[in-house]
Amino acid sequence: MIDWLMHFVLKLLVTCRDILPIVVIIIGFQLLVIRKPLAHPRKTIIGFFYVLLGIVFFLEGLDLALFPLGSLMAKQLTTLEFLGVNSLDEVSSWQAYSWVYIFAASIGFATALAEPSLLAVALKAEQISGGTIRAWGLRISVAIGVGFGLALGTFRIVTGSEFYLYIIGGYIIVMIQTRFAPKLIIGLAYDSGGVTTSMVTVPLVTALGLGLASAVPGRNPLLDGFGLIAFASLFPIIAVLGYAQIAQWLNRRSLSSKP
Amino acid sequence: MFNNPFIKQLFGSFLDLAPILAVVLVFQVLVIRQPIPDVGNLIAGTLFVVFGLTLFIQGLEQSLFPIGESMAYALARKGSLFWLLAFAFCLGFGAAVAEPALIAVAEKAANIASNGNLIEQTDAAKAGYALGLRITVALSIGLAILVGVLRIIRGWPVYYPVFFGYVCIAIMTSFAPVEIIGIAYDSGGIATSSITVPLVTALGVGLATSIKGRNPMTDGFGLIVLASLMPTIFVMVYGMAI
Numbered sequence: 001m002i003d004w005l006m007h008f009v010l011k012l013l014v015t016c017r018d019i020l021p022i023v024v025i026i027i028g029f030q031l032l033v034i035r036k037p038l039a040h041p042r043k044t045i046i047g048f049f050y051v052l053l054g055i056v057f058f059l060e061g062l063d064l065a066l067f068p069l070g071s072l073m074a075k076q077l078t079t080l081e082f083l084g085v086n087s088l089d090e091v092s093s094w095q096a097y098s099w100v101y102i103f104a105a106s107i108g109f110a111t112a113l114a115e116p117s118l119l120a121v122a123l124k125a126e127q128i129s130g131g132t133i134r135a136w137g138l139r140i141s142v143a144i145g146v147g148f149g150l151a152l153g154t155f156r157i158v159t160g161s162e163f164y165l166y167i168i169g170g171y172i173i174v175m176i177q178t179r180f181a182p183k184l185i186i187g188l189a190y191d192s193g194g195v196t197t198s199m200v201t202v203p204l205v206t207a208l209g210l211g212l213a214s215a216v217p218g219r220n221p222l223l224d225g226f227g228l229i230a231f232a233s234l235f236p237i238i239a240v241l242g243y244a245q246i247a248q249w250l251n252r253r254s255l256s257s258k259p
Numbered sequence: 260m261f262n263n264p265f266i267k268q269l270f271g272s273f274l275d276l277a278p279i280l281a282v283v284l285v286f287q288v289l290v291i292r293q294p295i296p297d298v299g300n301l302i303a304g305t306l307f308v309v310f311g312l313t314l315f316i317q318g319l320e321q322s323l324f325p326i327g328e329s330m331a332y333a334l335a336r337k338g339s340l341f342w343l344l345a346f347a348f349c350l351g352f353g354a355a356v357a358e359p360a361l362i363a364v365a366e367k368a369a370n371i372a373s374n375g376n377l378i379e380q381t382d383a384a385k386a387g388y389a390l391g392l393r394i395t396v397a398l399s400i401g402l403a404i405l406v407g408v409l410r411i412i413r414g415w416p417v418y419y420p421v422f423f424g425y426v427c428i429a430i431m432t433s434f435a436p437v438e439i440i441g442i443a444y445d446s447g448g449i450a451t452s453s454i455t456v457p458l459v460t461a462l463g464v465g466l467a468t469s470i471k472g473r474n475p476m477t478d479g480f481g482l483i484v485l486a487s488l489m490p491t492i493f494v495m496v497y498g499m500a501i
Contacts, residue, residue, distance in 0.1 A: 018362060022353030022454070026326050029349070033342050034333050038326070047322025054315025055359045057307050062363050065304025068297065069283060076291050103286055110278035116271070117456060164432045167444060171425040178418050187417045187480030191460075194451035194483035199312065200275050202360040202449050206367060222375035226368070226441030229448035233487055 008056070015055045023048060062203050070207025077103060078215040097158045100212065104154040107204070108232060109147035112196045118142060121195060125188055132251050133185065137243055138192075145239030146196050146232050150205065153231035157212050160219055163227045170234045177241040182248050189240035193233035205229060265317060272312040276305065315359070315453070324457060331462040335469040340412070343466075344405050350462065351404035351486065354454040355397035364449050365389040365396075368442045377438055378501075391497065396446050399493035400486050404459060407482040411466050411473060417481035424488035431495045439498025446494045447487030456483060 030038060038044055076082060083096045112118065122135040122142075156166055178186060205228045213225035287295060295301065327350065334343050355361060369389040373380045378388050406420055432440060459482045467479035 019357045021356045022323065022350075025349040025353040026323065026330070029330055029334075029346055030326065033346070034330060034337075039329075044322045044326065047318045047320075050314045050318025051322065051357075052318075054311045054313070054318055055357075055362075057311030058315055058359050059311070059363055061304045061307025061309075061311055063304070065301050065308055066279075067363075067367075068304070069279075069301060072295070073283060073286065076293060077286075082291065099286075099290060103282070106282045106286075107279060110282050114274065114278040116275070163444070164429075164440060168425075168429050168432070171429070175418075175422060175425065178422075184477055187477055187484075190417060190421060190484035191480045191482070194448065194487045195456060197360075197448040197452055198275065199360045199453045200279060200308070202452060203363055204279055206364050206445070206449075210367065210371065220375070221371050222377065222438050223441070225371060226445045228445070230441075230444035230491075233448035233451075237484075 011056045011059065012052065015052055015059075018055070019048070019051060058199070066200065066203045067207045070204045071211035073103060074100075074208050074211025075215055078212065094155065094158050097154075097216075100154050100158065101151040104150040104208065104228075105147040107147075107201075107208075108150035109143045111198070111201045112143040112146040112236070113139060115196055115198060117195050117198075118192070121188065121192070125185070129182075129184060133244060133247050137247065138240065141239040141243035142192050142196060142236045145192075145236035148239070149231035149233075149235030150228060152235070153209070153228040154212060156227065156231075157209060157219060157224050158216055160216075160224060163224075167227075167230055167234060170238060174234075174237055174241065177238065177245070181241045181244050185240070185244040189237055189244065192240050193235075193237045196236055197229055197233055201232070202229060205232065265313070268313045268317050269309065272309045272316065275312065276309060280305070319454065319457075323454070324461070327458045328461040328465065331465040332469065335466045343412075344408060347404045347408040347462065348401040350401075350458060351455070352397045352401035354458055355400040355450045356393060358450055358452060358454055360452045361393055361396060361446075361450050364445075365392045368392060372438070375438065388501075391501070392442070392446070392494065395493050395497040396450050396490045399489040400450055400455065402493075403485040403489035404462070404482060406489075407459075407463065407485045408466060410481070411463060411478050412470065414473065414478065417477070417484075421481075421484055421488065424485065424492065427492050428488065428495075431492055434499065435495035436498050439495060443491050443494035443498065446490040450490055451483050451487050455486060459483060459486060 027038070030036065077100050078097065082099075118139060119135075122138040125133050125138055126135040152166065156163060181189070206226070209228040210221050210225040213219045213221040213223075287293075330346070334346050337343075366385075366389050369378070369385040369392070372378050372388055373385050378384045410417070410420060428444075435443065460480075463482040464475045464479035467473040467475040473479075
């Protein structure tokens with residue numbers, strides 16, 4: 001109990017250090033540049049205290065649940081019994097790991113679809129595009145993008161192929177799409193990549209990648225473990241740009257078919 | 260009772276976790292069909308995450324977000340370029356330092372690096388590596404927001420800095436040590452999660468609304484993408500430096 005309390009207090013102190021910069025910046029700018037006192041000092045201080053406690057509990061919970069869960073899934077989906085193979089030759093073929101890709105894709109799809117900040121952005125996009133872009137279509141395309149990105153990312157870990165080739169290939173696709181996509185949507189599409197990597201997805205996906213890289217024979221967590229988040233934030237951009245193009249094209253066609 | 264903001268938030272945090280839990284559960288029951296070890300710890304950890312997330316978001320919504328938003332509007336109206344850029348940089352830096360997902364993943368990266376004999380296997384070396392990584396990411400996010408705000412003020416198209424960033428990343432990749440590339444590409448996505456995204460979006464949309472001739476839709480968005488590209492470049496530089 002005393003040990004646990006010491007650990008808790010230590011974490012609390014470290015977290016204090018972490019949120020100190022933003023507190024100093026916000027309050028400093030308020031008092032020195034804007035030169036107005038804080039509107040609700042008591043509420044604000046209580047709020048910062050909540051943030052502090054929240055981070056401590058969240059990080060503790062990550063170590064207990066989300067990190068172990070990610071590596072457990074990676075481990076269970078790659079055991080020899082589960083793969084149903086018994087020779088090492090078959091283990092190194094990428095076809096054996098299809099459940100891993102399906103799992104990664106489902107996690108990506110489900111979390112992106114449920115992401116609350118994406119819902120707000122999608123509604124705004126529908127409003128501004130005058131209904132050409134549907135909120136649901138946008139959310140589904142982001143979810144497909146994240147799911148596909150994570151599946152491709154796990155495939156990359158299993159095969160051990162060069163990571164940056166995929167990403168730079170993706171960059172080139174984005175550059176070409178930008179040339180043809182409707183101007184209004186470009187900024188929003190670019191940002192949709194960052195929006196989907198939320199506080200709960202990042203730890204789970206990181207643990208999945210690291211677990212996979214240490215379970216698949218011939219892979220090294222140091223070289224192959226990271227990179228899934230990059231996939232999950234690049235492919236939604238491609239998906240949203242693609243959706244916007246299709247929506248624009250369909251809209252034009254239905255307009256021109258009407259006399 | 261359901262109108263209590265705390266209870267509402269508690270429910271919301273649970274909904275954040277629900278898709279992950281549902282997918283894992285379906286896979287455990289239908290595909291893997293093996294007992295889960297340490298169920299007690301997993302449940303306790305999940306409760307901690309839900310509770311922590313609730314306090315965190317609740318706290319942000321009554322302290323940081325309202326102040327940050329009103330300040331972004333106030334500074335945009337004030338019209339002093341210097342203070343606006345200074346604020347943009349500081350906001351990006353501070354938000355990234357406090358980002359919980361970045362704290363957790365930087366620690367993981369330090370562990371992996373020390374297991375791979377990239378750094379010494381002491382706690383001090385690991386803590387130093389993790390902090391160095393976070394400061395690097397935070398500096399680059401600050402710079403990214405500064406460039407993004409400058410873009411909104413000047414009215415440059417959103418893809419100029421993005422394409423420039425892509426080219427920089429492609430060039431840097433060939434020079435950076437292979438061990439850093441994965442975490443470098445990931446760092447952008449990790450850092451743009453809970454604090455950075457809402458604050459920075461508010462700043463961008465607020466600015467684009469208050470400057471004449473700017474459209475919040477075309478000009479207001481596009482800050483997050485810079486904040487997820489810039490760290491990649493900087494972390495690769497960090498990898499070359501250590």
